[in-house]
Amino acid sequence: MSVPGLTIYHVKSHLQKERSTIILVHLIHIFHVDSKAEKKDPGDLLAGLEGSSTMQISEALKLQMEVQKRLHEQLEVQRQMQLRIEAQGKYLQKIIEEQQRITVAGTPRAASSEQLPDS
Structure with a gap:
């Protein structure tokens, strides 16, 4: 199933x-199931008398606001995760740098101690 130019x-x-x-x-x-389960208040009943198109627009706006709210919440979660990932990356980078510093600092000592018996 090879398709030229198709990548992962x-x-x-x-x-x-x-x-x-x-x-x-x-x-x-x-949202649709939740809105059916809710009891309608008098304001909604009056809006229903104005026409079904107004009701559809109102429902569409409510749905859009709910979706936007959930997307905003998801975006906030993603932002928090990104901050955690960046902090973890910085922490790991410090560990790597410290390990390299220790390794470099320890290497000359090992070389000098190996040279002592030859003296």
Whole structure:
């Protein structure tokens, strides 16, 4: 199944788009089920009398706001994870530098101690 020019990045990108679509459909379904389960207040009933198109627009706006809220929460989680990853990278870099410093500092001592018996 070799396709010229197709890389793993193309496949990953396609899968990511598919996953995003599935998540969006799932969020729409969750919001739709939740909105049916809620009791309607009088303001919603009056809005329903104005016409179904207004109701559809209102529901679409509510859905968009809910999706935007969840995306914002996800973005915040990703930002926190990125900060943790960067901090971990800095920590590991310090450990590597310290180990290199110790190794370099220890190497001349070993060489000088090896030279002592030859004297």
